[in-house]
Amino acid sequence: MTENIIEVRDLVKHYPVTRGVVFKKTIGHVKAVDGVSFELKAGETLGVVGESGCGKSTLARVLMNLEKPTAGQVLYKGQDISKLSGGALRRLRRQIQLVMQDPYTSLNPRMTVGDLIGEPFEIHPEVAPKRSRRDKVKELLDLVGLNPEHINRYPHQFSGGQRQRIGIARALALRPEVIVCDEPVSALDVSIQAQVMNLLEKLQAEFGLSYVFIAHDLSVVRHLSDRVAVMYLGKMVEVGTEDEIYERPTHPYTQALLSAVPVPDPTVRESKAIIRLQGDVPSPVSPPSGCRFRTRCWKAQDVCAQEVPLLQIRRGSDHPSACHFAEKREIVATHEAA
C-alpha cells in the first residue's frame, strides 16, 4: 500500500459576491468548491473531470495554496498547507508545482526561456548553486524535448506545444513530488497534444511524480489517469479507478457525460445512444437543494431535493457515488432519457 501524499478533507471554497466600490456589501457566495474530499497516492495520477464551472480550476488553485480554503483542509504528508507561511510555505512550494492551461499566457513574454526555467532556482537558491544553474536549465530543456541551444529565445518564438514543454520544464525544475496539471493539453492541437501527454507519462515514470490531472476532455483523462474523480457544481459526484468510472459508472451525470463524448469512429454513429441532458448547469451562487444534479436528472425523485446524497459506496456498485439511485447502466445499449 502506498502512502497518501495529499489528502483533501471537506474542502470548501466560497467567493463572496459583492456590490459597491468603497463600501462593499456581500450579497451572496459563489460556491465554487463545496465539500470535496479525496486523496492522492504517491506515484499515481488522479484525473479530475467536469464541465466549466464545476470548480475544478478553483480546486487546483486551493491545492497550490494560491487561495486559502474557506473551510476544510489540504494535507501534504499530514501537514495542513493552508496554515503554512513564510519559509515553511516556500519549502512546500518546492514539492507541489503547477502546469497551466494556456501556453500563450502562462509564460512572461519579456523573459527568455533560460530566465523562465531558471526562475525557480532564483526563488529557491538552496536547490542549485548559481554556477550550475545554466547547465541545469539546459538539462531541463533537453529533458522535455527542447533544444538546449534555444535557451536565449523568447516564448513568442515557440509554438504552443513547445511553450507547454517550457511550462513543464519550469514545474519540474525543483524536482517536486506532485504536479497539479490544470488542463495542460486542452489548448493544443491533436498531434501536439499527444506529444505532450507522452512527455507527461515519461516524466512520471522517470521521477515517480504524482499528478492531479484536471481536464474536461474525458478521453485525455482516461488515457493518463489511474483514478478519476467526476465533479459537478462544486461537489464530487463519483470517484473510482479509471476502469470503474469509464466502464461501470453509476452516477447519472457521469453516465450522461460519457455518453456525450464524440467517438472518432463513424461506424458507431447509429448504435450509440447519447443521454441528452436538458438545460444548463445551475448557478453556483444558489445551487439546487439536495442533490445538485437533480434539476437535469431523469431519475430525480422527491428525496433528491431533500437529502444531499453522500459520496459513498452503494449497493450494486464497487466504488463511491453520490447518487441516491446509483446503479450501473449500459451506456451504449439503451436510451430512454429525455
Added chain:
Amino acid sequence: MSEQSAPGADGSGRPSGRLLEVDGLRVEFRTRDGVAKVINGVTYHVDAGETLAVLGESGSGKSVTAQTIMGILDTPPGFVTAGQVRFHGKDMLKMSPEQRRRIRGEGIAMIFQDSLSALNPVFTVGFQIAEQFRIRRGMSRSDAKKRAIEMLDQVKIPNAKGRYSNYPHQFSGGMRQRAMIAMSLALDPEVLIADEPTTALDVTVQAQIMDLLGELQRERQMGMILITHDLGVVADVADRIAVMYAGRIVEEADVYDLYAKPAHPYTLGLLNSIPRMDEKGQELRTIKGLPPNLMNIPPGCAFNPRCPMAQPVCREKVPPLLQLGRGRASACHFAEELVNRD
C-alpha cells in the same frame, strides 16, 4: 506547385451544378516579416443537404478558406492570389461588394466559435435577429419580432418570447450558440459554414448543439461546411471530410472510408494520436515534429519532414491531389500503398 485535380473541379469554369465550390484557391498574408502562404490551392465543394467537414489543426488554413468564401478576409494582410469561389456556378470573387453582401446571410451564412464576441453586447439577442428581417426582408417591426421569436423557438431556446429581450451576456454559452444559429439561419441560407461551432462548449452542451445543427440542416436541406479540429465531432456528423495541412487539402474522402482506411500519412497520424475513450492505451503514437512555418513551407510535400513514410521523391515533388476511386482523393505519392496495405 503543380495544379491539383480534384473531385468536383472539372477545371472548365462552367457551372457544374454544384452549390458551392472552392477551386484552386490561393491566399497569402503579406506581413512585415514576410509572406505567409496560408492557402496553397484548395479545392472543395459542398452540395445541398450534405455536410462537408474540413478538418485541420491551427494554421492549416481551414478558417481562412471560410473567411474567403464569406468575403470577410482581412485585406491587408490577406490577399487572394488565385482561384475561384463559385456559388451556383458564379465566381463570387469577381462580384461587386454589393452582390456579395446580398449573398451573405441569404446564400451563405456563417456561425463562429466565439458566440460572445460575435453578438453585439449592447443590443438584445432578439433585436439582433429581428433586425435582419427588417433590413433584408423589409418587414415591419412587429412582424420581424414575431419571426425572430419563431427562430429562437426553432433553435429550441426555452421561453423564446421571454428570452427575446435578453442581452447576450444573460445567455449561457450553449444558449448563445443557439441564438447565433438562429441569427445565421434567419434568412434561410443555402449553405451554412460552421467554424468550430462547439469548441468553446462543454461536452454535454456540444452534443445538444451538434444535434440541433444536424436536425436543422436535414430540415432545410442546407449544405453545411463544418470546420473543426475534433475528429470525434466529425465522425458523428460529417458525410464527407476534407483534411487540410499547411494550406492544402491532403485527403478527401467519405467519412467511413477516411476512418477505416486513411489514404494520407497525416490523416493516419492524426487518428493514431487521439486518446481513445473506449480503451486505456499505452503510449500514444504521435506525429513527430511541428506543422511548418507558412513563410517557409518545405519543398515537395509539406508533410515530408514529419512523415514516417517519406522518400526522396517527397522532398522534390509536390504530390497532386489525385482521385483514388469514387469520391476519394489523396495528395500523397504513396497513397495507393497506404490504402492497399492490410
Added chain:
Amino acid sequence: MSDPSTASIVSTPPATMPTEAGSGAPTNAGLPENAKKQKPRGLLGDAWRDLRRKPLFWISATFILLFVVMAAFPSLFTSGDAVNGALGRSRVEPSSSAWFGYDVQGRDVYARVIYGARASIVVALLSTILTLLFGGAMGIIAGYRGGWVDAVLSRIADIFFGLPFVLGAIVILTTFNGSGTDNGEWTIMGLVILSLTVLSWPVVMRLMRSSVLATKEADYIVAARALGAGTGRIILKHLLPNCLAPLLVYGTIMVGSFIGAEATLSFLGIGLKSPVVSWGIMISEAQNYIRVSPFLLFFPSAFLVIAVLSFVMLGEAVREALDPKLR
C-alpha cells in the same frame, strides 16, 4: 483551436520539433537557414526594429538630441553672452553678425535661445521623471494591493486630477514663489518641477493602475506565485516590464507638454525669473515689443514649438511601434 490570426501565423517559429516526443534523446533541431540569423529579441526589440524604419522617429530623435546637447554644452553652439548685454544694441534686428538680433537689453538673442534650452529641458525632463516615478509607484500600489488602498489612492488622485492645471500651478507658485520672494535659480526650478509633478501624477497613476490591473491576473503572474515568488519579485520581474510600454509612450509626450508648461509659467511671471534664461522668460519679455520687434518673439517661440513637437512626435512613433495591432 481555430486558425490563428496573422499575428500568430507569423510568430510560429521556423524551428522544427527536434525529436519524437517520449524518446528523450538529445535534440539538435534542424533549424531552417533563416532561423539561425534570428537573434533573440523581446517585444522592445521588435519595437526598436519598427522604430528604425520610421522617418518620423529619426527626425524627432535628431532634434531632441540637438536640444539635449544644447542644454548640456551651450558653449558648443555659441560664444555669445546670454546674460550681459550692451544697451546700445537694444532691439537691433537680425544680421550676419547676430543671426537672431539683440533684445531690449542688448543681449544676443541667439545666445539666449541656446542657453534657454537648458532650463526648459532640465525642468521638463526632471518633472517627467519625477511624475513617472511617483505616479507609477502609486499606480502599482493601487493596482496590486487593490481593496481599500486602491479606493483611497484613487480618490486622492481624483482630487488632484480635478484641479485645473494652470490654476493649480498659479496657486502653488504664487504661494511659494510670489513677487517679493527671493528664491535662487535652483529653488525656483525645484518649485516649478514640483508643481508640475503634483498636478500631473494622477494621469500616470491611472495609466499604471489600469495596466497593472490587467496584468495582475495574467497566468504568468499566477505561475510565478505558484513557484513561491515574493511580492517584490512579482512586481519587479513580472509586472513592471509588462506594464511599462504605455508609460514610456506617455512619458515622451509629457516631456513635450512640460516644456510648454514651463514656458507658460515663466510667461505668467510665476515660474523662472530673470536673470535665469529660459524660452518662457524670453517670450514673456518679448510680448511688449511684438509690434516693433516681432523677431524677439519669433525665435524663442520657434525653438519652443520645435522642441515640443519633437517630443510629441517621438511619443507617437514609440506608441505605434509598441502597439502590435498597428503593425
